[in-house]
Amino acid sequence: MAEIRSANPDLATYLENADVSLWSRVYCQGDMYNIKTSNIAESINSALKRARGFSVQFLLEFIREKLGKWFWKRREDALSLPTQHSRGIEYLLAVQLEIADTMTVQPIDGWRFFVKGGKMDCVVDLEHGKCDCGVYAVEKIPCSHAIAAGTSISLHISTLVCPVYSKDYLFVRILREIYPCVGQQVEERT
Structure with a gap:
């Protein structure tokens, strides 16, 4: 402060x-799940800028069409993922793994480890997804300390990531289709 x-x-x-x-x-x-929600209203207003000044019916159809395109694109992206997690999560894990490779790990018991290195030495509890640095509990993505602890006992990194970041969860969230209102004429402003 x-x-x-x-x-x-x-x-x-x-x-x-x-x-x-x-x-x-x-x-x-x-839980925030690594998602920024600031300025969401401004983002939506920007996306709907082209529909301003038209009738409410046209605005609603514009929103439906925009959401349909977004869901379709994200569904295609999710289906094309070659890994267990999104590209962003895989990148974060790769960065954390590089840092973790420089750390030393001392086991405390089957799930807890003392990890030395990085900006601070930490106790990691893999069973409860916690680390003294606080990142693992907040982000639900393993910090470099947790990755170092996990790899020291041959755990695959993906098992340390909260399931909400998985490709399957991503796909389920965007599974629904958005259908147009067939047979209704939408009038545009002239």
């Missing part, structure tokens, strides 16, 4: 007075 205060005192004061669970993922009561 001192670093934020030195850069922007007003922002630091605002953050101190605001509910910390609203701006800090560590204190959020729910």
